[in-house]
Amino acid sequence: MGKKNLVMVGNGMAGVRTLEELLKIAPDQYEITVFGAEPHPNYNRILLSPVLAGEMTIQDIILNDHDWYAKHGIKLHLGKKVSRIDRVLRRVIAEDGTEAPYDRLLLATGSNPFILPVPGNDLPGVISYRDIGDTDAMIDAARRYRHAVVIGGGLLGLEAANGLKLRGMDVTVVHLADWLLERQLDQTAGRMLQKSLEDRGLKFLLGKQTEMLIAGESGRVAAIRLKEGLQIPADLVVMAVGIRPNTTLAESAGIYCHRGIVVNDTMQTYDPKVYAVGECVAHRGIAYGLVAPLFEQGKVAANHLGNYGISRYTGSVTSTKLKVTGIDLFSAGDFFGGHDSEEIVLNDAAGGVYKKLVIKDNKLVGGVLYGDTADGPWYFQLLRDGQDIHEIRDHLLFGQSHVGDVGHQGHSKAASMADSAEVCGCNGVSKGSIVKAIKEKGLFTLDDIKKHTKAASSCGSCAGLCEQILSATIGGAYTPAASNRKAVCGCTDYSHQEVRDAIRAQHLLSIDAVMRFLEWQTPDGCDKCRPALNYYLISTWPKEVKDDPRSRLINERAHANIQKDGTFSVVPRMWGGLTTAAELRRIADVADKYQVPTIKVTGGQRIDLLGIRKEDLISVWKDLDMPSGHAYGKSIRTVKTCVGLEHCRFGTQLAMAMGVKLEKMLFDMYAPHKVKLAVSGCPRNCAEAGIKDVGVIGVDSGYELYVGGNGGIKTEVAQFFVKVRRDEDVLEYAGAFLQLYREEGFYLERTCHYLERVGLDHAKQRVVEDEENRKALYGRLLAELKDAKDPWAERVAGVEHNEYELLSV
Amino acid sequence: MAEWKSICELDDIPRMGSRVVRSTSGNIAIFHTSGGEVFALRDQCPHKGGPLSQGLVHGNQVTCPLHGWKLRLDTGEAVAPDEGCARRYPIRIDSGTVFLQI
Numbered sequence: 056m057g058k059k060n061l062v063m064v065g066n067g068m069a070g071v072r073t074l075e076e077l078l079k080i081a082p083d084q085y086e087i088t089v090f091g092a093e094p095h096p097n098y099n100r101i102l103l104s105p106v107l108a109g110e111m112t113i114q115d116i117i118l119n120d121h122d123w124y125a126k127h128g129i130k131l132h133l134g135k136k137v138s139r140i141d142r143v144l145r146r147v148i149a150e151d152g153t154e155a156p157y158d159r160l161l162l163a164t165g166s167n168p169f170i171l172p173v174p175g176n177d178l179p180g181v182i183s184y185r186d187i188g189d190t191d192a193m194i195d196a197a198r199r200y201r202h203a204v205v206i207g208g209g210l211l212g213l214e215a216a217n218g219l220k221l222r223g224m225d226v227t228v229v230h231l232a233d234w235l236l237e238r239q240l241d242q243t244a245g246r247m248l249q250k251s252l253e254d255r256g257l258k259f260l261l262g263k264q265t266e267m268l269i270a271g272e273s274g275r276v277a278a279i280r281l282k283e284g285l286q287i288p289a290d291l292v293v294m295a296v297g298i299r300p301n302t303t304l305a306e307s308a309g310i311y312c313h314r315g316i317v318v319n320d321t322m323q324t325y326d327p328k329v330y331a332v333g334e335c336v337a338h339r340g341i342a343y344g345l346v347a348p349l350f351e352q353g354k355v356a357a358n359h360l361g362n363y364g365i366s367r368y369t370g371s372v373t374s375t376k377l378k379v380t381g382i383d384l385f386s387a388g389d390f391f392g393g394h395d396s397e398e399i400v401l402n403d404a405a406g407g408v409y410k411k412l413v414i415k416d417n418k419l420v421g422g423v424l425y426g427d428t429a430d431g432p433w434y435f436q437l438l439r440d441g442q443d444i445h446e447i448r449d450h451l452l453f454g455q456s457h458v459g460d461v462g463h464q465g466h467s468k469a470a471s472m473a474d475s476a477e478v479c480g481c482n483g484v485s486k487g488s489i490v491k492a493i494k495e496k497g498l499f500t501l502d503d504i505k506k507h508t509k510a511a512s513s514c515g516s517c518a519g520l521c522e523q524i525l526s527a528t529i530g531g532a533y534t535p536a537a538s539n540r541k542a543v544c545g546c547t548d549y550s551h552q553e554v555r556d557a558i559r560a561q562h563l564l565s566i567d568a569v570m571r572f573l574e575w576q577t578p579d580g581c582d583k584c585r586p587a588l589n590y591y592l593i594s595t596w597p598k599e600v601k602d603d604p605r606s607r608l609i610n611e612r613a614h615a616n617i618q619k620d621g622t623f624s625v626v627p628r629m630w631g632g633l634t635t636a637a638e639l640r641r642i643a644d645v646a647d648k649y650q651v652p653t654i655k656v657t658g659g660q661r662i663d664l665l666g667i668r669k670e671d672l673i674s675v676w677k678d679l680d681m682p683s684g685h686a687y688g689k690s691i692r693t694v695k696t697c698v699g700l701e702h703c704r705f706g707t708q709l710a711m712a713m714g715v716k717l718e719k720m721l722f723d724m725y726a727p728h729k730v731k732l733a734v735s736g737c738p739r740n741c742a743e744a745g746i747k748d749v750g751v752i753g754v755d756s757g758y759e760l761y762v763g764g765n766g767g768i769k770t771e772v773a774q775f776f777v778k779v780r781r782d783e784d785v786l787e788y789a790g791a792f793l794q795l796y797r798e799e800g801f802y803l804e805r806t807c808h809y810l811e812r813v814g815l816d817h818a819k820q821r822v823v824e825d826e827e828n829r830k831a832l833y834g835r836l837l838a839e840l841k842d843a844k845d846p847w848a849e850r851v852a853g854v855e856h857n858e859y860e861l862l863s864v
Numbered sequence: 865m866a867e868w869k870s871i872c873e874l875d876d877i878p879r880m881g882s883r884v885v886r887s888t889s890g891n892i893a894i895f896h897t898s899g900g901e902v903f904a905l906r907d908q909c910p911h912k913g914g915p916l917s918q919g920l921v922h923g924n925q926v927t928c929p930l931h932g933w934k935l936r937l938d939t940g941e942a943v944a945p946d947e948g949c950a951r952r953y954p955i956r957i958d959s960g961t962v963f964l965q966i
Contacts (some may be wrong), residue, residue: 507945512932579880579898582920582927605880609918609929617929621915669918857876862885862894864869864966 058086059158061360062147064137064304068100069333069349070163071119078127084361087129088155090147092136095187096120099497101346101437101529103190107218113187114355118497121687130155131747140308142326159328159360162305162316166298166344171206176267180276184215193293194210197222200290204228204279206265208235210375210530216257227258227287229265229279229319231296237387239375243402244409244425248435251382251407260285268292300335300342316344320367332356335443338368345373346529365574366548374435374679375530376579383470383525385431387420388438389413392557396420396444411451417445429468430454433521446814455519468490469523478520481513486524493528501525516768538711543581549573551801554588558595566592566603582608587802590689593725594797597839604855610687613858614846615672623672624665626686627679628722631696631714631734632660638681645678648665657686659693670861676847683847685723689803692731694718695743699736699753708753710736713782717751720786721793724836727800727809730793731766736746745773748796748806749789758785762792762818771807774815777823791832798832868956868963874902875960882917882926887966892953893917894962896936897924903937904955904964910948914965 061077061119066089074087091097094415099116106113123310135149146156168183170176180200182192196203197219205216220226229236235252249259264282268289271277280286300315311317311325313669316336322330322338332352341350348371358366374387392398396415400406408426412419412434419437424430433455439442444451472478473635474487492498492508504521505512511521540550549557554573563569566588570580580588589606604612615623627642642662646654653665661684667675676683685692694717695704699710714734717773724730733744734751744750750773752759757780764773777788795818800809810818822829850856877883877896884907885892890916891907893916903923907917914930924937934943940950 164908271964281947554872578923581925582932605878607919608920612894613918617915617918619912619914621918857878857883862871862876862883864871864885864887864964 057174058084060156060755061085061087061159061161062155062157063087063089063161063163064140064147065163065165065333065335066093066097066133067163067165067333068097068118068346069165069353070161071097071494072350073161073163073332073353073356073360074127074129076354076359079365080357081361082127085159087127088132088157089124089129090132090135090137090153090155090801092134093186093188094134095583096124096131096133098187100186103184103187104218105494107190107193108221109213109218113190115494115549116658137304140304140310140329142308142310142329157328159330161356161360162310162324162331162335162854163744164301164304164335165332165343166299168294169297169299170294171265171296173265173267175270175276176294178268178276178292179274180290181294183266184211184293184295185298186776189293193219194222196291197224201225202227202288203291203293204289205293205295206230206279207295207297208232208237208259208261209295209297210236210239211253212293215293215295217252217255219293219315220255220257224291225258226256227260227289229260229263229281231262231264232261234407235259235261236375236384236386240384240423240425241411243425244384244386244411247404247407247409247425248382248384291292298334300337302335304336305331313337314340320355320369321359321364322352322368330356330360339370341370342467343371343373345375346499347371348373363574370638372435372439374431381423381829383426385424385428385434386422386799387431387435388419390421392421394803396541399448401452412452414444414448417448418444418626419444419451427468428526429470429523432519432526440482442812443814446816464746466523469520470521470527478524479508479510479513479517482509484508484510489521489524490528493525498525499529502852514768543587544581546575546577546580546584551587555591555595555801558591562596564596564600565604578604586611586689590725590727590802604858613669613672614683614687614850615667615669616687618665619650620666622666622668624663624686625667625672625675625679626657626661626663626684627681628718629661629681629682630718631694631711633696633711634661641679641681645675648678649675659686660695661686661693670859671742673850673856673859677851682706682722682845685711688725689728690726690730691718691721691724692729693730694721695733695747697735697741699734701736703736706736706753707755708736708758710734710742710753713751713753713758713785714742716782716786717789720790720837722840723846724793726793726797727802728805730796730806732789746770747773749792750774751785751789756780760785760792763815765805765807767805769807776815776819787829787833788822790836791829792818794832794836795821797836866954866965868965871962871964872959874957874962875900875961880921882919882921884915885915885964889966891915891917892964892966893926894955894964895921896925897921897937899924901937902955902957902962903936903954905935905940906951906953908940908950909933910950911946916950 097119099118102116105111115135137147138150139148148154168185180191203219203224203226205212205228208228216226216228234242235249266280266282268276269278278286279289302312306312307317316331316335317337324331333349352368355366355368392413396413399412401410411423413421422434472486476486478486539741542548569588585606589603592600609617651664655663657663693716696710696714701705701711730748732749733742733747735742735744736753744752746764750761759778760776761773762776765771880898882895893905893907895903907915909928913932914928919926919928925934927934933946940952942948956963
């Protein structure tokens, strides 16, 4: 059977992204033909402003060059405007007579700039700001003329004004509303923006309406007259007063349009053979003008064109960031608020910082940031997630604490970093090289940055910085995925929560079954999803599911930590950090026998033997005759203790004994991520319980339990959870909390991240306040760990022996 | 002169798993995919020399255990945007026995 014909009208970002998504999932389904009215291949329209400002060239912003179209066998008609769609014979006809038949038609005709209906609007020297042609015209005018007037103080108008000013023109912005960016900013922030633009030499006439444009002797525009009679010189007039979806072609073909080509949630128009995406579309009554929602639309359209038929577009929340170098401005959602919402405001006029957050029903619904936008992406995430913020309300305005982050010299604000400053301390990636990659390679998401630059791809502590850099470079085009809806990985569109829910609801018992039921897009997943699925299966159906070694990464599969030279490290368990002379002798003997090059005392109060060859692991374990320390696993690691009441003159509780009890109870506990505990015998807290997943601090009258601490990438102080009297209570509350985390945590989510997502109150309600539930959780944990076996002993006895044996020829 | 040498039975290599052959010219990783195919690559990632044999096998790819590079088992080439290549070795299966040409 021959391929079907897909014709796309419009060669812009939304359309081409749809083709890219389609080629990914159904590369051979269609013969593709593309018509583009402009003479250029697909370019990054968002970056026209930097081109105008002289920071980039046209070549830099091409996203898909001619080779790309050729490589995918796409027939490209550039500079040909389609004038007619014949829906009966299913073909499109261009102005020059070129015809193309279609089985499916994709309309991506974009939008047209709105031209004010005033006399003189067609004079030479009056342009809009939409494409490469307009940009070239402005650059040319800046060389030859002096006075520029930009009509419209919106995002595009201000970026145009800034660019023209940088190119040496005298620029006045005429704006109808009383303040700039009235759709993105409230009045206070608008005034602050105006002041800082005035400091750069731009002039503003606000609350003014254009009456007419006046020609000079040459016939070119020479002046603009406003309604009150004021007249100012203008050799160039840029109209940036808004855009209108370009529906001319669709309407002429009788396809239903109302403020855009009307589509349903699958991006299908009223003609089932015709799809539409991008700025030409009206979805649920909204026409979007920012690129992020348009990309989401493209993905959905591709899914249906590719006959998958499972994806829906349900609308987008958008955010705004002005791309004027040196001005920090961010807004999102409903930032005006109303009688049923509350506001939190910080206004430091002299310092040039303004922040306003609008809250409704304990949720963030909008915000404006001026002067300090570092937390913009975080607020936007909270907004999109619809997260309950009442617990963090008192410090919400001060942003997400980045104080504990390490690896980038304490920087938390990307804007203030020099290009040479290191953003990713793991992979040595500077801010400059990230910005360069974003611009040159056309990156739009954090994942793109990780893939292309490696920044944020190891420990991830600089992910926030990378998001800031992304949002500063491409402006409102950047939209983070809602964190509770983020897909597990590239193999699926389903989120961690959806996968968990499906496993429980459908009683799925194997990775194969999950992948079949949720229609995984790759044959056997990848190194991201397989370990996650394996964990979800085991933690949901512990008695029925068998662990899959093929879905364990090497450390958990081999039960040792791989090192950079391919050897392994071995950390035997020392309960509560306690050991004996006999154990130490055996460790020393092993070190001699296997010529262990490095022996190190770990931060978890035990001993690490580094440089063991894989084929020696089993005999090393046999000779050590100690249980596994699980230093390699997403599992219980250690319970660190101080010497406690056993020896210490300040001790109030038996910290070592308590630590050993906890560690024995939790032995071999598999979890979403590693789990560390500590027990201190008094509030001096020598065991550093404040930065552990569960920290226990002995006091005279019992124990205080703290949860969600972290001493790693992001130093996070544990939060007080409960005070208990007896040793048994410590085991029950700590056990129940950890079981809750095991059942609800997303794979690779530490307790601090889990609590950030669900809220400490949630954990307290389920564990502290609900006795019945606590006992049930604790019971499930104990039942699951009752038959825990030492993985080292099992392997010494012959389990999985293939893993460790070399083959020879 | 390269010769075909028998190294193991097909059943000795777990599906979606691998084994390591020690040879005089260095370690060679033998992969067995979910589709039942077998491939051999030099056990060294072109990035920083990580032992590919210890990686997770998915489809016709392996993910290096050190820094997550993905390599195609059929060509030995890194998956874009990474660039690099691990040497391939000819391999065949004859009545359930795996032969490697080295």
